[in-house]
Amino acid sequence: MTDLIAKYDRPVPRYTSYPTVPYWKDAPTSAEWIESLNRTFSRPDGPNSDKSWSLYIHIPFCESLCCFCACNTTISRNHDRYEGQYIDCVLAEWKTYLAQVPDLASKTLKNIHLGGGTPTFLSPQNLARLLKPILSAVNTDPKGFEGSIEVHPNYTTEEHLKVLNELGFNRISIGVQDFNLSVQKLVNRIQPPKVTAKTVDDARKLGFTSVNFDLIYGLPGQGMEEMQYTIDQTLKNMPDRIALYSLAIVPWIKPAQRHFKDEDLPAPEEKRALYEYAKTRLLNAGYIEIGMDHFSLANDDLLLAMNEGRLHRNFMGYTDQKTDILLGLGVSSISASPDCFHQNQKILSLYEAKAGDGEVPTMRGHKLTAMDQKIQGQILQLMTGFKTRFLDAEQEAAVTERLSEMLKDNLVSIENSTLTISETGKSFLRIVCAAFDERLAKAKPEQNTFSKAI
Ligand SMILES: C[S@@+](CC[C@H](N)C(=O)[O-])C[C@H]1O[C@@H](n2cnc3c(N)ncnc32)[C@H](O)[C@@H]1O
Ligand code: SF4
Incomplete structure (x- = not known):
């Protein structure tokens, strides 16, 4: 494995979208984005379109x-400044959408x-002031509605969870x-295990049906002993799902990462060993690996979706709930329709000015070509099922050449125009996806765009 990592570890996209954000070129105007939403909602019913949305x-x-x-x-303790004005702007953005895309009110x-x-x-x-007007204006799925929230336990009270639960949140x-104080000090995030455990208990008592933990491997100060403790503590809580993310190191975008000293970070092969250790412990404890870096308990919906070939991946990660439309509200949020990506203004003041004025706060996006949509489907298949069929002989020849070394190393195999990733090859999933990325092949990114694969 050490040799393979030395050979293949290089910066590649994380493929939460295809094309990846640096290759978004043909941006929709706000009007074109609204048109794309209306077009999608009015498509005839079909196997791939059930008109529901997220x-x-x-x-x-x-x-x-x-x-x-x-x-x-945005880092601040000024709750008065940020809570009031921001909620008003998000609600104004929602009103703009509702007026221009009336199907949002009637479709599930x-x-x-x-x-x-x-x-x-x-x-x-x-939270209630933000969510009530939105949820009362729409039709939530009577059978399987899911409301989920990302929380930092230090800032989450039982009262927060109670209000969310009353609004239909269940995940x-x-x-x-990482559970170790030594690592937490290095990353400026002191979070005692008992505070995390209390959030888990509160959520379960209130009736949240799914608890996920986000863990990261490759953090400064993290060695095998620290990972052992983190997994021990994780297993005490037995979350239904675990995301075990590789630390993405992108100090050119996030200068705070310059606070790490290089010598505090595990070397690439140590970093991978941390993942393998955690994975073995989780599998032994009854978890099952889902796609890339995700684990779930055997009765979890993600596993069911994977087994039934319904697993989906979007900007938020893996989900069993594919919808044609993902609408993102708020600063920097990304939205997607089958033929368009759309991102809101990333600078808070610009977002608030536009959304508050009743405009769709478009910053950038991409209108997908027919070829983009086909490759998007293949990358999704690789990310969720570790295999995909080539589109044609030309693509097969190009990808075969790009992956010639990985074929020799048995990390991938090709048979009957279908590429399959081997068990060891799964560690290099993003590199395989990159071989299908025609936009990346045509124009290499400027330096320092993506984090490394391992
Ligand atoms: C928006 S944050 C989570 C919510 C909440 N703010 C918290 O910190 O608990 C989403 C997740 O992204 C992951 N994340 C953030 N930065 C990362 C990085 N540089 N590399 C890998 N994962 C990262 C963390 O696991 C984090 O829990
Ligand atoms: S990881 Fe820390 S800084 Fe990042 S979003 Fe969560 S609480 Fe905020």
């Missing part, structure tokens, strides 16, 4: 900065996800990252 709301605020963090955040909303930042930066009362994703 909603994401981004709350960017955090009280203090964890220095590993690659998310879009399958799930809502609150992400951040720290969504519980908002008080319980303000909680808890940011843990």
